[in-house]
Structure formats: structure tokens, C-alpha cells
Amino acid sequence: MTTVFVRHEVSDYTAWRKVYDGFRSVQAANGVIAEAVFQSADNPNDITVTHEFATPEAAKAFMQLEELRSAMRTGGILGAPTVWVAEKV
Numbered sequence: 001m002t003t004v005f006v007r008h009e010v011s012d013y014t015a016w017r018k019v020y021d022g023f024r025s026v027q028a029a030n031g032v033i034a035e036a037v038f039q040s041a042d043n044p045n046d047i048t049v050t051h052e053f054a055t056p057e058a059a060k061a062f063m064q065l066e067e068l069r070s071a072m073r074t075g076g077i078l079g080a081p082t083v084w085v086a087e088k089v
Contacts, residue, residue, distance in 0.1 A: 001088040002059045007048040008072075008081035013039065016047065019075035026067055027051065031058035045078075059085055 010016040020037065027035060032051045040046035053059040062068065063083070072081070 002053045002056045003086050003088065004051045004053070004059050004063065005048060005084050005086065006051075006081050007046070007083075009043070009078045010045050010047055011076035011078055013044050013047070016045075016075040016077075019071055020049075023068075023071050026065070026071075027062075030062045030065060031055075032062065056085065056087070 017037075031053050033054060034050075034052040036050045038048040038050075040048075051059070051062065053062065
């Protein structure tokens, strides 16, 4: 199991969440088998998202989608996200 962690700040959580929720069909069609969203206890616009994939290759392919980059821009991401990939052991 491969998990991608993405942490970023957004300009408005509510607006970002609408875009994120609208992207679920793209996630499912591109190998996301589970996902979760976390908000910082100190800042509701500080978001960490996890996406689980069956393989590292599926995770890498998803992260390269132009649709993903476009959705992130539309969602109001501020600055560059911090992204890391981990394998469950």
C-alpha cells in the first residue's frame, strides 16, 4: 500500500473543500482507493490530505495528472505543497 501525503495552506477551506469533493470521481478513476482530509487544530486553512494507492506507480501517475494540478489551482492552494510518499510496512 502506497500513501501520498500532501500538506498545503488554502485561501478558504470551504471553497477548497467544494473543489476537493468534486474531484472524487477523478480520484477513483485514477487509482485512489482511500483518502482522508485533516485540518490543523490552529489554522483551518492548513490542510493535510492523504491518498492511498495499490502501487507506487499508481501514486506517481496520479500526481502527474494535469487535472490534479488544475484542481489545486482552482481550489486556492497558497504556495507550493509539501508532498511525501510512504509505504505501509
